[in-house]
Each structure stands twice: as C-alpha cells, then as structure tokens.
Amino acid sequence: MTYCVGLLLEDGLVMLSDTRTNAGVDNISTFGKMHVIEEPGDRVICLATAGNLAVSQAVVNLLWEGLPNETDGKVDTLETVPSMFRAVQLAGTAIRRTFRTDGPAMKAQDIPFEVSLLLGGQIAGRSLRLFQVYAAGNFIEATEDTPFLQIGEHKYGKPILDRAVTPGMGLHDAIKLALISMDSTLRSNLSVGLPADLIVVPRDAARVTMHRRIGEDDPYYRTLRDRWSGALREAYQALPNPDWDD
Numbered sequence: 001m002t003y004c005v006g007l008l009l010e011d012g013l014v015m016l017s018d019t020r021t022n023a024g025v026d027n028i029s030t031f032g033k034m035h036v037i038e039e040p041g042d043r044v045i046c047l048a049t050a051g052n053l054a055v056s057q058a059v060v061n062l063l064w065e066g067l068p069n070e071t072d073g074k075v076d077t078l079e080t081v082p083s084m085f086r087a088v089q090l091a092g093t094a095i096r097r098t099f100r101t102d103g104p105a106m107k108a109q110d111i112p113f114e115v116s117l118l119l120g121g122q123i124a125g126r127s128l129r130l131f132q133v134y135a136a137g138n139f140i141e142a143t144e145d146t147p148f149l150q151i152g153e154h155k156y157g158k159p160i161l162d163r164a165v166t167p168g169m170g171l172h173d174a175i176k177l178a179l180i181s182m183d184s185t186l187r188s189n190l191s192v193g194l195p196a197d198l199i200v201v202p203r204d205a206a207r208v209t210m211h212r213r214i215g216e217d218d219p220y221y222r223t224l225r226d227r228w229s230g231a232l233r234e235a236y237q238a239l240p241n242p243d244w245d246d
Contacts, residue, residue: 001020001050001152001153001189002017002020002050002191002192003018003153003154003189003192004017004150005149005150005154005178006118006120006142006148006149007147007148007165007174007178008129008142008148009171009203010167012200012201013122013128013130013199013201014171014175014178014199014200015048015198015199016178016179016198017033017034017048017049017196017197018185018192018195019193019196020191020193020194021053030193031053034199035048035049035060036199036211039079039206040207041206041207044201044208046118046199046208047063048119049115050117051115051135052111052115055113058101059094059095059117062097062098063078076090077090078090081123082123083123084120084121084126088131088133088139091131091139092137095135096136096137098115099135113135114135115135116132116133116134116151117131119131119132123206124206128203129142131149144167148165153185156185156188160184161181164177165177171200175200176224178198179196179198179224180228182196183221183225195214195216198210
C-alpha cells in the first residue's frame with residue numbers, strides 16, 4: 001500500500017508520496033513512487049504511482065519509452081505530448097497495454113491488477129492540471145470544487161484536506177497540509193512509511209522549484225508533527241463539555 005496526494009492551487013501544484021512497498025509484514029522495501037519529466041521553460045510533468053509495484057513500474061517504463069499514436073503512428077512520450085490532456089491519455093493507454101500483457105498471467109496466479117496514478121504538471125502556453133488515473137485507464141481531473149486528489153491509503157489523510165484545502169491557499173500552506181495528511185496516514189497504517197518525496201511546481205513556471213525527500217530525521221517535519229499533535233490535544237481540551245447530564 002502507499003499514499004500519494006496532489007493539490008492543485010491558484011499558485012501552483014504540490015505533490016507528496018511515501019516510499020514504502022510491502023509484500024507481507026516481513027518483506028518491506030523502499031521504492032520511490034514520484035517520477036518527474038522536466039524541461040525547464042517548456043514542460044514539467046510529475047507522476048506518482050500506487051498499487052502493485054511491478055505493474056506501476058511497467059506503466060512508468062512504457063511512458064518513458066513511448067507508445068504509438070493511433071492517429072499517425074508516431075511514438076509519443078511524456079517528453080513529446082503537446083498537452084496535459086494528451087499526457088493523461090497516454091498514461092491510460094500505458095495502463096491498458098500493461099493489462100493486456102500481464103493481466104491474464106496475474107489472474108491465473110490470483111493476483112489482482114492494481115495500479116493508480118496521479119499525473120500533474122504544465123506544458124508551456126497551456127494550463128496547469130492534475131489528474132487521477134484508474135486501473136481501467138480512465139481518469140478524473142481536479143477542479144476548483146475538489147482541488148486535491150489522492151491515491152492509495154487515502155482515508156486517514158482525507159479529513160484534514162476536506163476541512164482546510166482551498167484553491168486560493170498559498171503553496172507553503174499546501175505543503176503543511178500535505179505533510180499533516182501524510183503524518184495522519186503514517187500513524188494509522190503501517191503499510192505507509194517515510195521517507196516521503198515532495199514536489200512543488202509554481203503555476204506558469206514550467207519547472208520544479210522544490211524536490212525534497214523527507215525522512216524521520218527532517219527537523220521541519222518533526223516540528224510540524226509534534227506541534228500538530230499538541231494543537232489537536234489543546235483544541236479538544238478547550239471544547240466545552242457536554243451538558244447532557246446533571
């Protein structure tokens with residue numbers, strides 16, 4: 001299991017992913033799940049993956065190597081697609097191609113075909129966008145009404161995002177909320193673990209301005225975690241007691 005979150009804001013894009021992969025309680029590994037295509041000034045595309053590691057890696061490799069365009073037969077990659085919409089279509093095609101190749105053998109071994117992606121970024125002259133791609137290759141897009149998307153073990157980190165994320169919030173506030181969301185998930189699910197990879201892409205910059213790996217020993221993360229826990233304790237203690245009994 002994993003946890004990845006992306007926030008699409010007026011000021012830019014924030015994406016965060018953990019790195020834990022487990023095939024049982026005694027087989028836990030660390031694999032980066034954040035991938036970046038960057039040509040500063042032209043494009044930046046960030047891809048976060050969740051699900052079966054072998055399937056995720058196969059999909060990412062197909063996107064790196066490219067797939068034939070059904071219109072003209074030319075090979076498209078994330079480095080050559082003309083728009084983010086075409087990029088997410090390409091990601092869906094890569095998932096379906098992987099399913100055709102590996103799906104039958106996985107089914108024969110009773111292994112579910114599990115994969116999902118967050119794909120966000122901007123190509124020069126076009127809009128900054130964020131998509132979530134499902135195992136069927138179909139996808140949804142973040143909007144002003146729902147400016148964040150999650151994949152993997154998302155239920156523990158969702159409440160804080162539902163309450164606090166707005167499209168107009170600043171990038172630093174978004175980083176804080178993404179990290180709090182991750183910390184809530186880490187505390188409740190052992191299949192999600194640090195280090196975490198953080199990406200920040202300001203709108204219209206067409207480049208990554210922050211790419212940071214955050215571990216247990218990161219001073220800012222430890223301060224954020226401890227102060228958030230303390231603030232929650234103080235908040236509930238400050239609430240009025242129920243007046244239901246005498």
